Amino acid sequence: MSCRFLKIKVSKQFGLGGIHMERQVYLIGGGIASLSSAVFFIRDGHFPAKNIHILEELSITGGSMDGSGDAQNGYVIRGGRMFDEEAYTCLFGIMDSIPSLTDPQKTIKDEFIAFNEQIKTSGQARLVDKNHQKVSVEKLGFDRSHRLAMLDMMMVPEEKLGTKRIDEWFPPSFFDTTFWYMWATTFAFQPWHSAIEFKRYMHRFIHELPRINDLSGVRRTPYNQYDSIILPITRWLEQQGVDFHYHTKVTALAFAPNTPKETVTEIDCLEDGVAKKIAVNEHDLVLVTIGSMTSAFSLGSMTEAPTIHRYDHDGAWTLWEQIAKDKPHFGRPEVFDRRIDESLWESFTVTLHDKQLLDKIIAFSGNEPGTGALMTFKDSGWFMSIVVPYQPHFINQPEDTQVFWGYALFPDRKGDYVNKKMTDCTGEEILHELLGQLGWLDAKEEITKTANVIPCIMPFITAQFLTRTGTDRPQVVPKQSHNLAFLGQFAEVPDDVVFTVDYSVRTAQTAVYQFLGIHRPITPIYMGQYDVRVLLNVVKTMMKDDSMTMEFNLAKRMLGI
Template identity: 40%
Template sequence: MSEDIATVQHHIVGAGIAGLSAAVFLCRDAGVRGEDIWIYEQLGIPGGSLDGGGDAETGYVVRGGRMFEKHFACTLDLLKTIPLQSDPSVSARDDILEFNRMVPGSSNCRLVRNGSPAEDRYDLTLSAQDIVDLNRLILHPEAGLGAQRIDDWFKPAFFDSNFWLMWSTMFSFQPWHSLVEMRRYLLRFMHLFPGFTRISGILRTRYNQYDSMIAPILAWLQTRGVRIVTGRQVTDVMIDGTRQGRRVSALTLNDGDAIEVSAEDCVYLTLGSMTDGSVFGSRNHAPTLDEQPAGGWQLWRKLASRHEGFGKPDVFCSDTGKTGWNSFTITMDGPDFFEFMEDFTNNRTGTGGLVTFAGSGWTLSIVLFHQPHFRGQKHGTYTFWGYGLRGDLPGDFVKKPMWEATGSEVIEELCGHLQLTDDQKAWFDTAKIVPCRMPYITSQFMPREPGDRPDVRPHGAENFAVIGQYCELPRDCVFTVEYSVRSARTAVASLTGRSDPPPPVARTDLDPRVIVRASRVLLGI
């Protein structure tokens, strides 16, 4: 853009990691003044899906956490210049890397079966046909897969394998999800195959992802004068012109206010949200389901109905029975359960990662975080998280779908799978549990075709871009922090012309050594 940079206003819709990253790249790389950046967030707090809050009295809460690893170049580049609030001499990136050196992760108990660590927990139990089908998928061009589902490609027996159980619970894949996305994951993370059964090679944060990533980013932005407006939902975007040349001219807010946008201003639109419509329950109440799509989806539907090139939001948000699951966060007043799990799993707390109960009707999994998991967490309290991938199915000890289960019933199901005694179950008598239903949490995994997701710069877009989980980025994988950050960096580089575009997605799948190691894992040799 040729205009004086000081005259250009930058409007960012959504204060999730994509929107916040866009603001950082604008300030840091494109030379934009903080006071010329506006971020509008419909919720009362920034951070989007990377959340973390609560207290010891009512219970700490995280809805979930996104995985990332050393090849997430955009995320690590973002965090390298974000200082910790507790020690400004240390960057958020360096803190994450140092924490993982100090507390390396390697699970000794990835799977539990019949109340004990599964004897075959390091065995993928893949058949020769399964291995052939995995290799066929890796070698098949993405363009030829269309909107196929995963279960269109693999035989029914594949979904009984340990590989699928560990793969699906690690990444939240379902048999009806996108075959294209599964192929992208296989290629993107092929270098992680040698540590797959132990979940090694995954980077974890010292605290929950809000405290470790979002909070320091917010502090950095606020010191530069970036205007973050919470509780203000952008309900409509006025776009003038034709597909050959179109510009955003105004943003409409939920209180009826309209923000004029000049032809020189830039707009960054977060469309859709995996945690929109989240509902919390309690110990005595199951979280309900709000069938009305929340703000991010409503805005996307409006734009897609009026303008070409904005994709098809209903491909992703029209079937909450296939895109939702329930998570839960438990806060305990003592270490007894954690000490039991350390003996049970042979992992020190925070080093093991996800523990999945094989055969569970809910496909139940839990993870015990390194403690404390929240900045300011009350001394003597312990928190852990879990989720059920199949909330639509009845439990094994609670004969109802997880979607209908109260917090107490979730604890009952967990205790049953661990075969705890009555005395051991008493550890949970004073526990605080916060279940959460997220109807769109895996919506970005739904089967799709080219054009179902908008490009970061839709055709003819002169002063706007699309960021977040639901735009199209070749080769990269949704349901990762990296995807959102990469979209933001792409948008800033494209709209301003004052910063570098992101580096290419790492292609470890082209390294012969990686291919050989991955093949040996699949073959069990």
């Protein structure tokens, strides 16, 4: 296995020897990036926890890593999370330091490992066609033009791809391959998304190509992402003495005039609706999570469709816009938050009080809950997928209740069994479409009686995949910054892949290590494309389609053979 360390220029201005007990750290946003930053400050920087302040707009931590609701009113998971053993090393490093809520002698990583040793993923119904039949996924469906375009993309530098879309690199037939149906729904790619982001995913997850047909490389948390990761981290930070401020919306940062580097001097915020100013001293640090995938989300119900909020941004977007105004080195938020027709999709969470539907899914798929992969209805107008997690999926979930999740990449199109756009559909209508895709409409009345489907529209959910230039996302710690860092999915980490938890955690580690002068390498990014064993497995998978003489020659060039 080959890895490459992410190299950063360590700043000496905030070196460990110069840390003063009065220095303060302000983490704006309460998602995984800020929570991880706090852990790194305390664990690796030996920073006083009481001097760390987390300012969160909502009443709860976690950001986009959520899991809420109850059996009576229905559960909600806005987005699903899958984890990869090779690629998620930054996150696992955090999890290895956080004690379990149920057994303080174990970490949440220990729980994670034990769970995945017991519950292993091996999906038996990855794709389903319009005739309600499982589709063979042994082959990728590539022809020579697809493979050559893929190899060429992996070899070409990002600068050459520029702002190209995926569909500007591959021929139209590529988007009708078994590979695309599986890869696109696993990672939520659209044909109009950035070719650079697609290239990065091919490098970072190339080891998953031979097992994309059953997702046997996927690891999952014992419960939903909030209960299994966010809640234990939050509890640990509270116990250390970290200062949490909820219902606190940061509206602006003020900068010192005429300084060699941009220096934050004040944080303007609304705390419980009351305007407040926080003075920031020269040696204090401000780390801001910019942008939000789940900003302006809207929930529906069994009887009401959710609403699309086109111009309703939360603090993570408006603050970035304020910070970056007249400061191009702080990024260009308008590249990501003004194109929701390219970034929107819709998810839905199904809460069941009768096992009939779950039993039918188990019998059809051949998978018990937690062992299956995404089940994608490849011919569906909405391009819909579902996944059934291990039960219970919530800590407070009763034994007689089941929960599963689904989403659709084309919610602006009409369904095959409901003649409406998904975005216009109620939860009951989405359930109707799902049962139609499975061929079970005859059981609809009985199933609907005890089902609760909550749809969720997220206008910015794939905004980080949109086409961009190399400077549209700011560096984690810009060269022009004295005490300001950017965290999350819209800060730039070379070679890494957005839309992963690990990306947010790596931005946190990068910022903390650079500001505190921690002379330790950042957790390495997995680089499977340099591992001969990985490449051999990929070649074997691709050879199932046909001969690959030309591709072998290109691969030799890539490896320098």
